[in-house]
Amino acid sequence: MPLITPLCPSCGQPTSEALAGPQHGWECRNEACPEFGKELDANQPVPDEPTRGGQRAGREGNAMEEPPPRSVLIVAHRTAATPALLDEVRTRAASGSCRFTLLVPRPLWDHDTEESAITLELAIPLLEKAAGGRVEGLLGESDPFHVVAGALAGGRYDEVIISTLPARVSHWLHIDLPARVERLGFPVTVVTAKKADRRLAPSR
Secondary structure, eight states: OOOOOOBOTTTOOBOEEOTTOGGGOEEBOOTTSTTBTOEEOTTSOOOSSOOBTTBOOOHHHHHTOOOOOEEEEEEOSTTTTOHHHHHHHHHHHHHSOEEEEEEEEOOTTOTTSHHHHHHHHHHHHHHHHHHTSOEEEEEEOSOHHHHHHHHHHTSOOSEEEEEEOOTTTOHHHHTTHHHHHHTTTOOEEEEEOSSOOSOOSOOO
16 A cells, blocks of 8 residues: 655645654654644644745635725716715715716706816715715716716726706606616616705806
């Protein structure tokens, strides 16, 4: 019967017969192992993986790695900083690591993007406070579906939050924007404000 060489229970490397003779059992000859030169019990369990640099690298270490943050595209204009949206962002951030981007489509009457730019500038700090981290900002063309589809085409986002005015006055709900975006293959959450609670840009 061939001789089976036991493994060191500490580093997982094959052991050698003790220098004092076979009657003294087995020794670990890995100089980086804490059991180096010691007589070992070959019946002890062997770790999942050998140690590296004196540190155990068991499989459970890999299982504890955190998943990458979810990338969330927020689409909003007049509701870019309403309590309902801020609460949604706060809840998402508390449930797991997220990266948020606020996309503000330019309304038809805002030809020079001034109002949209002001909305973006004033909403970002409030969203960052809710998210507990940096929030990126984007300005887009007036067609909300085209601008959202263009942003999603880059492949950076995992899901979309669409923040709208109440159904009776929301143009985005009237054109069925959430369902159209969802058909692009992205999960969509709709946050409907009771009203445009926080005026971010001057009225015209």
